Amino acid sequence: MQVKPYLNFGGNCAEAFHVYEQLLGGKILNILTQGQMPPGGPPVAPEMKDKVMHARLSVGDSVIMGSDVSPDRYQPTRSAYLTLNVDSDAEAERIYAALSEGGEVFMQMQETFFATRFAQLRDRFGVLWMILHEKAMR
DSSP states (O other), rough: OOOOOOEEESSSSHHHHHHHHHHTTEEEEEEEEGGGGGSSSSSOOOGGGEEEEEEEEEEEEEEEEEEOOTTTTOOOOSSSEEEEEOOOOOHHHHHHHOOOOTSEEEEEEEOSSSEOOOOOOOOOTTTTEEEEEEEOOO
């Protein structure tokens, strides 16, 4: 069994996935738009034709999925964080700098009792992130 987060975006899913692909060293597995649905499916509003119906991004051993939802249904992520466990303080700082740009920082990058680097933020796409370089536990 695997848990795979599925993120909703307010019209910028493709942009977010391309940014995450570059930033996290991932690979976009697919991006399908509403307009690419096979004939006979539910009708697609003209303003949603070029919006993402389904996208998948591989990051390490994980897969993040997402789509665009209509503006009247979209809300930024509210109660769940994607947590990035990284291998170095430098990697934590690099990712923090990129994801916090244009976003909202809840906890600035710092050392804690459990991590040499830890931060919490909402990126410019509305996704909540925790960035973590754990301390060795004895």
